Amino acid sequence: MPNRITPSEISPKSIFLNRRALIAQASAALALGAAGVQPARAAITPPGKNPSLPSKPNPAYSTKEQVTSYEDVTNYNNFYEFGTGKDDPAAYAGDFRTRPWTVAIEGEVQKPQTLGIEDLLKLAGMEERIYRLRCVEGWSMVIPWIGYPLAELIKRAEPTGKAKYVAFETAVQEDTMPGVRRAVLDWPYVEGLRMDEAMHPLTLLAFGLYGEVLPNQNGAPLRIVVPWKYGFKSVKSLVRIRFTEEEPPTSWVKSAAQEYGFYANVNPNVPHPRWSQATERRIGEDGFFSPKRETMLFNGYADEVASLYAGMDLKTNY
Amino acid sequence: MSMAESRPAPKELPRRRGPQVFGIPFNVFRAGVFLLGLFPLARWLVLGFTGGLTADPISFLIKSAGTWTLVVLLVTLAITPLRVITGQAGLVKVRRMAGLFTLFYASLHFMSYVWWDQWFSIPAIADDILKRPFILVGFLAFLALIPLGVTSTKGWVRRLGGMNWQRLHRLIYPIGALALLHLWWIRSGKNDFLDAGVYLGVLIALLGWRVWHAWRRRASIS
Numbered sequence: 001m002p003n004r005i006t007p008s009e010i011s012p013k014s015i016f017l018n019r020r021a022l023i024a025q026a027s028a029a030l031a032l033g034a035a036g037v038q039p040a041r042a043a044i045t046p047p048g049k050n051p052s053l054p055s056k057p058n059p060a061y062s063t064k065e066q067v068t069s070y071e072d073v074t075n076y077n078n079f080y081e082f083g084t085g086k087d088d089p090a091a092y093a094g095d096f097r098t099r100p101w102t103v104a105i106e107g108e109v110q111k112p113q114t115l116g117i118e119d120l121l122k123l124a125g126m127e128e129r130i131y132r133l134r135c136v137e138g139w140s141m142v143i144p145w146i147g148y149p150l151a152e153l154i155k156r157a158e159p160t161g162k163a164k165y166v167a168f169e170t171a172v173q174e175d176t177m178p179g180v181r182r183a184v185l186d187w188p189y190v191e192g193l194r195m196d197e198a199m200h201p202l203t204l205l206a207f208g209l210y211g212e213v214l215p216n217q218n219g220a221p222l223r224i225v226v227p228w229k230y231g232f233k234s235v236k237s238l239v240r241i242r243f244t245e246e247e248p249p250t251s252w253v254k255s256a257a258q259e260y261g262f263y264a265n266v267n268p269n270v271p272h273p274r275w276s277q278a279t280e281r282r283i284g285e286d287g288f289f290s291p292k293r294e295t296m297l298f299n300g301y302a303d304e305v306a307s308l309y310a311g312m313d314l315k316t317n318y
Numbered sequence: 319m320s321m322a323e324s325r326p327a328p329k330e331l332p333r334r335r336g337p338q339v340f341g342i343p344f345n346v347f348r349a350g351v352f353l354l355g356l357f358p359l360a361r362w363l364v365l366g367f368t369g370g371l372t373a374d375p376i377s378f379l380i381k382s383a384g385t386w387t388l389v390v391l392l393v394t395l396a397i398t399p400l401r402v403i404t405g406q407a408g409l410v411k412v413r414r415m416a417g418l419f420t421l422f423y424a425s426l427h428f429m430s431y432v433w434w435d436q437w438f439s440i441p442a443i444a445d446d447i448l449k450r451p452f453i454l455v456g457f458l459a460f461l462a463l464i465p466l467g468v469t470s471t472k473g474w475v476r477r478l479g480g481m482n483w484q485r486l487h488r489l490i491y492p493i494g495a496l497a498l499l500h501l502w503w504i505r506s507g508k509n510d511f512l513d514a515g516v517y518l519g520v521l522i523a524l525l526g527w528r529v530w531h532a533w534r535r536r537a538s539i540s
Contacts, residue, residue: 065359084510086372148341191413199394201395274450276442283373291437 044128044144046211049074053208055126055146061202063300068141070210072283076149077217078135079236080184081170081177088179089217095176096237098221107167107243110158117221119230121207123156128211129204134266134299136230138292140280145225146208151199159195159243166198167191167248168224169240185251191235192248192262193226196308202227202301205238228301230264261318265309266299270318339408351412355419360388361402378435383427384456385461388497391420395494395524402531414470417490428460452503459496462489494521 045243046052047070079089082096091271126146155167159206172180172188180187197203207214214220217284219236226233232252242248252260259273270277279292286292298305309317337344364378365371371376394416401409436442446453466487468474475483498517505514 074375084373084508137377139377182510184508256507259507271449274452274504278447280378281374288376288434292435 004096007142026279037088044130044210048212050208050212050215052211053126053146053213055128055208055211058127059128062128062144063132063142065130065132065142066285067101067130067144068282068284072227073141073143073209074215076141076283078137078231079179079217081172081179081187081237082177082217084184090215092178093176093216096171096216096220097176098216098237101221101239103222103238104240105153105242106240108160108245109243110160110161111156112313113157115153116143120153120205120222124152126207129206131202131225132299133225133227133231133234134280134295136232136260136264136272136277138275138277138280139283140228140295141283142301144210145206147204147206147222149201150203150224151201153205153241154199157241157243162245163243164195164208165244165246165248166193166195167240167242167244168193168235168238169242170235171237171239185255188239189235189251190248191224191250193231193233194246194247194308195243197305199262199303200308202304224256227303228266228298230266233264263309263314263317265305265314265318266295267297267314267318269297270297270315324413337408337410339406344408344411347408347416348489351415355390355415355422356424358382358390367410376430380427380430383423383430384501385513386534387420387423388426388501390416390423391494391497392517392520392524394420395521396492399524399527408482417470418467421463421520424460424463428457452500454498455503456500459493459500462496466490466493492524 028197040301044067049070076086077089078086079093082089083090098119102114103120104112104114105119106112125148127147127148128144130142130144132140133143168191170189170191171177174180193203204227205220206225207222209215209218214223219238222238223236224234224238247262250260250262252264253262266277271277277295280286280295281292296302339347342350362371362382366375394413397409397413397416401407432438434445436446447457448454466489469478469483469486478486498514498521501514501517502511505511
């Protein structure tokens with residue numbers, strides 16, 4: 001029997017178009033409904049400062065806490081390559097070159113490769129995730145990041161059985177980064193994660209914030225975000241990922257091992273030698289007339305990540 | 319508070335039309351120094367009303383008060399060398415004001431820490447002082463400043479007697495060293511000693527001048 005569609009079975013074009021419009025209206029209504037349920041979402045209006053970066057919200061990995069203002073997120077940064085002052089990155093990162101940009105993937109992998117930023121942007125679906133960020137200095141923010149799990153990239157490189165750690169290396173542009181002319185740290189800035197930490201679904205390869213591509217001062221064109229660790233673990237302007245068998249050296253451990261550790265998990269019970277980590281000041285919220293808020297173990301992501309450290313002494317592995 | 323000095327050498331004030339400092343009538347000079355002393359406070363107010371206190375105003379104000387305490391302390395220490403070098407005897411009369419400004423900014427630094435950083439929690443503050451050497455030395459420097467402020471009046475100079483008063487006020491040297499150590503340990507975490515190094519240089523220069531000056535005077539006496 002010939003499998004033919006008779007003309008009577010085909011919808012007239014007008015009805016067909018009408019149906020599409022109906023679906024669009026329904027989705028818009030659904031989206032509005034969702035927005036009503038999550039007031040946090042309404043706060044994220046792209047400020048129009050950078051090209052937009054479309055993404056799908058991932059409420060499962062988003063906090064509903066009040067989002068820190070774009071102004072504060074982009075003007076209060078630790079990015080020593082541009083200077084040690086909090087306002088230095090916003091002031092001096094303007095000339096930083098983010099194109100062309102490549103990320104080299106090497107070490108204990110089946111498929112070492114160098115990927116261009118255009119390919120990296122297309123590698124997986126972009127999600128918006130609203131994460132808490134806790135700086136080791138005792139302040140915190142809530143930031144709407146855009147990116148996809150770092151695991152997506154790692155899987156493509158096919159790590160070998162020897163890959164126990166991931167080492168990150170970040171950009172050094174001597175002509176555009178005034179901070180690297182001073183030996184405050186040993187440049188380039190390097191960091192690392194244990195393989196299971198790097199593969200954890202919370203660990204994000206971020207390309208944007210607030211609906212737009214990353215501003216230079218926040219680590220353009222791509223960075224790591226590890227929300228349960230102190231901010232210095234979340235490297236900016238990533239250029240190299242190396243898979244290793246041994247724990248890789250990290251910049252702050254090299255600089256001050258008595259103050260900073262490889263794990264650097266947010267932990268209110270393990271004080272920094274020079275200050276307590278029990279409380280934190282949420283930027284833009286905790287002001288002159290309210291006490292600092294309590295810091296949460298693993299920055300509030302204990303349900304997701306505590307099992308990674310089962311049996312480990314967090315006081316010695318700080 | 320005042321600088322210690324082994325033997326104050328009173329110089330004659332210029333005679334015409336009342337006392338002057340650098341050719342400025344003393345009262346005008348003193349008012350100018352007073353206004354200058356209020357500059358950091360005025361700056362914070364202006365920054366506060368123009369949104370210039372950064373995204374973390376509390377951290378900014380605590381640190382800024384600490385920085386200005388050290389700056390005003392160094393200015394206070396510089397008054398006697400300046401007086402001797404320039405021969406402007408009237409300078410000695412603004413030394414107490416400068417010292418009291420040091421105590422004023424130190425108090426603001428300490429209170430901002432007690433209020434905004436520790437939320438008046440005495441156990442938390444005690445724990446911080448005992449656990450952290452940089453807090454301890456800063457706290458000791460602040461405590462030691464208080465008797466200097468209290469005894470800065472003429473009545474106290476009389477009550478203590480010139481020698482004892484001077485001995486007490488020599489505390490300003492260890493206070494300066496402790497304050498600098500406090501900053502140095504803060505900066506050591508970030509391996510960035512640029513500003514602390516400048517302050518250290520100034521402190522060494524001011525102390526060095528005093529040692530040299532005392533030695534030269536002793537040599538000229540004997």
